[in-house]
Amino acid sequence: MRVTQSMLSSNMLRNLSNSYSKMGKLQNQINSGSKITRPSDDPVVAVKGIGYRTNLNKVEQYKRNMGEVENWLDTSDDTLDHVGIALRRVQELVTNAPNDTNTDEDREKMKKEIDQIKLQIRDLANTKVGEKYLFSGTNTLSPVFSTDGTNDIFAGVIINPARGIEGSIEDTPPASGFTNSVEIEVYDGVNLNVNTDTLEMFAQIDDMLTNIQKDLSTAGTSGAQIGSHLSTISTVQNKVLENRADIGARQNRVDMMINRLATQEVVVTKQLSDNEDIDYERVITDMITQESIHQAALSVGAKIIQSTLVDFIR
Incomplete structure (x- = not known):
């Protein structure tokens, strides 16, 4: 299968969007101290x-x-x-x-x-x-x-x-x-x-x-x-x-x-605390890890995409 420049760009943008979403979720958990900010995050936790x-x-x-x-x-x-x-x-x-x-x-x-x-x-x-x-x-x-x-x-x-x-x-x-x-x-x-x-x-x-x-x-x-x-x-x-x-x-x-x-x-x-409250040490560690992954994704993307596109992204 032929991989085009547009496919690389689309995959990179999708992965970056997912990475931002994960970091945003972790940041919300740190700010609120709760595992969920809305029922759709985890319906089971919400019902309990x-x-x-x-x-x-x-x-x-x-x-x-x-x-x-x-x-x-x-x-x-x-x-x-x-x-x-x-x-x-x-x-x-x-x-x-x-x-x-x-x-x-x-x-x-x-x-x-x-x-x-x-x-x-x-x-x-x-x-x-x-x-x-x-x-x-x-x-x-x-x-x-x-x-x-x-x-x-x-x-x-x-x-x-x-x-x-x-x-x-x-x-x-x-x-x-x-x-x-x-x-x-x-x-x-x-x-x-x-x-x-x-x-x-x-x-x-x-x-x-x-x-x-x-x-x-x-x-x-x-x-x-x-x-x-x-x-x-x-x-x-x-x-x-x-x-x-x-x-x-x-x-x-x-x-x-x-x-x-x-x-x-x-x-x-x-029971309520165990059900909803986050483990701050774990979530902060996950946040740092996710930031590292995100930076690595940006670095790799800059190498495989034409410079004009990378310049646009920057």
Whole structure:
């Protein structure tokens, strides 16, 4: 086959173009630090990168969710701690009240303090996280106790003022949602319950304080009758502690989930780096090698092509 001058020129120009393209690709990799600058460079790497970035975005969202979970649990624990402190003060007052040296006036003062403690515990029951009521289940826009100044509304259900601590919320069940669990997703297929079902506990505390108020305000109430409330106080204190223990167990799980998310973030970030990031030493070496090849191609081409064409190329 006859090789013409134009064939040599065309082959040289094509090879030089390919050489420039390779150097341009290597230069882009060095500038960006990535193996690819567009999906067409390597579709497999691009598709894997999308998957890794999706996983990282999910981990970031789960970390934000964990912050919300911690907020709910920490606030619940702190609230119940204050409820326990209030009950201890009630216990001190009831322990002192049966003393026969106390006059009716002294008991009236004790009643007034318990009045305020009762209101304080109701306020604690209506604690909010943001704009959501903490102890209202999924009915987060409604308070446990009425906030309109009335004392006979509890979770949307009319309370029978005559019932004692042994009673229960009337046959009518609580308003929809108050005993439901509030769950937040913290991992693929893993949901954590962030609220605490304290509806019955707060009902019992409220009933107990109402009965104590009644006995303290009634003249002639025996010390033994007032002292009988101590066992009830102990019962509700145990319920508060049980709920705090449950919250503590969930807080421990939250800590474990946070560690798991941190580990997952490191693993996925490494996978993304291995998939897309270049090895600078190798790419720079390839770049230098390609430049040497390109210079050799130019030198050889100058020798085999007529000087007029070479002059044009220069």
